[in-house]
Amino acid sequence: MEISAAGRLEVRITTADVGKRVSVRSLIEHGPTGEKFTDTVGVLTSWDNGVLRITRKNGETVHIAESALVAGKVIPSAPARRRGPAASYEELARVSARAWRPVESERLGAWELRSAGGFTRRANSVLPLGDPGIPLDDALTAVRGWYAARGLPAYVQTATGAEGTQEVLCAELERRGWVREVTAELWVGALAPVADLGGEPSGVTLSREADEAWLARYQRKGVSEVALRVLRSGASVWFATVPGREAPAAIGRCVVDGRWAGFAAVEVDPEQRRRGLATAVMAALARRALDEGASAAWLQVEEDNAGARAMYERMGFAPHHAYHHYRGPASPESSAPVR
Numbered sequence: 001m002e003i004s005a006a007g008r009l010e011v012r013i014t015t016a017d018v019g020k021r022v023s024v025r026s027l028i029e030h031g032p033t034g035e036k037f038t039d040t041v042g043v044l045t046s047w048d049n050g051v052l053r054i055t056r057k058n059g060e061t062v063h064i065a066e067s068a069l070v071a072g073k074v075i076p077s078a079p080a081r082r083r084g085p086a087a088s089y090e091e092l093a094r095v096s097a098r099a100w101r102p103v104e105s106e107r108l109g110a111w112e113l114r115s116a117g118g119f120t121r122r123a124n125s126v127l128p129l130g131d132p133g134i135p136l137d138d139a140l141t142a143v144r145g146w147y148a149a150r151g152l153p154a155y156v157q158t159a160t161g162a163e164g165t166q167e168v169l170c171a172e173l174e175r176r177g178w179v180r181e182v183t184a185e186l187w188v189g190a191l192a193p194v195a196d197l198g199g200e201p202s203g204v205t206l207s208r209e210a211d212e213a214w215l216a217r218y219q220r221k222g223v224s225e226v227a228l229r230v231l232r233s234g235a236s237v238w239f240a241t242v243p244g245r246e247a248p249a250a251i252g253r254c255v256v257d258g259r260w261a262g263f264a265a266v267e268v269d270p271e272q273r274r275r276g277l278a279t280a281v282m283a284a285l286a287r288r289a290l291d292e293g294a295s296a297a298w299l300q301v302e303e304d305n306a307g308a309r310a311m312y313e314r315m316g317f318a319p320h321h322a323y324h325h326y327r328g329p330a331s332p333e334s335s336a337p338v339r
Helices: 089-098 136-148 167-175 191-197 212-217 225-232 277-291 306-314
Strands: 021-027 037-048 051-055 061-065 069-074 104-108 111-115 126-128 155-160 179-190 205-207 236-242 250-257 260-268 296-302 318-327
Touching: 021 051, 021 061, 037 061, 037 167, 051 167, 061 167, 089 179, 089 250, 089 260, 089 296, 089 318, 104 136, 111 136, 136 155, 155 167, 167 179, 167 318, 179 191, 191 277, 191 296, 205 277, 212 236, 212 250, 236 277, 250 277, 260 277, 296 306
Parallel strands: 126 155, 260 296
Antiparallel strands: 021 037, 021 069, 037 051, 051 061, 104 111, 111 126, 155 318, 179 296, 179 318, 205 236, 236 250, 250 260
């Protein structure tokens, strides 16, 4: 907090600081006994009618009355990360999008509208990396129409918590009635330590194709031809399998793209968990990615998956940013489910 020469806390932010990362202290109207203040850090996404709207790193929005402000200041746009390869949000957004390509896409300015028959939100949402080239309301109308024409709900994928992410867009979507349905995080780490974790290769086979055995373990059952096209998309795609009795004991997927290796679909038979199979799968994929020239790794994990988060942290991964899927206001034309 900013402190004046006289030792008093001061509010050193104004409406001109909308869009910047701030730290504020405010009075608690009905807090626990003895508690008077609360601190909030995030991007100031609006300041209207005497109310500040601050979006935290995880995408949560906090509303603070101007009259409750005790102190406030602008702070650096993104905190220093503890570890992991340096990367911008835009670089990671583009590389992760290339690893999970839609069947159909169309440009709207710097936005990419993506469709894959409803198979996953990532492949059926807008990736807004820049200006759509038209006013936001017009862009969102075009987005809703594009997805309605395909019998799909309209989704926009946004991100928060790193330099260059889209806290202001999140606030504008919420202002227009779009609802955040899913939040996950993209984590990054060095690739070589992952390759070293599995010891000597044992029992893991690698293939360029997701065969019937691999698909039998994959959590999304009844995979269609459209889904297979998404799974096979990417610069250099590898599928890992640990054989089992009726279905594989474990599987995984990795896409190598330049210096990056992206891990996904790491799944283990529930009866064979805690035997190091997920680690073995990732290590085998990491070794192959190293052979192809990659040096850094990324993966996506949902915020409530405590087991996976603990495992990835042990492997040396750390959160880079959070990403969210906002669903547009319902319309009768867009009712197909997105899995």
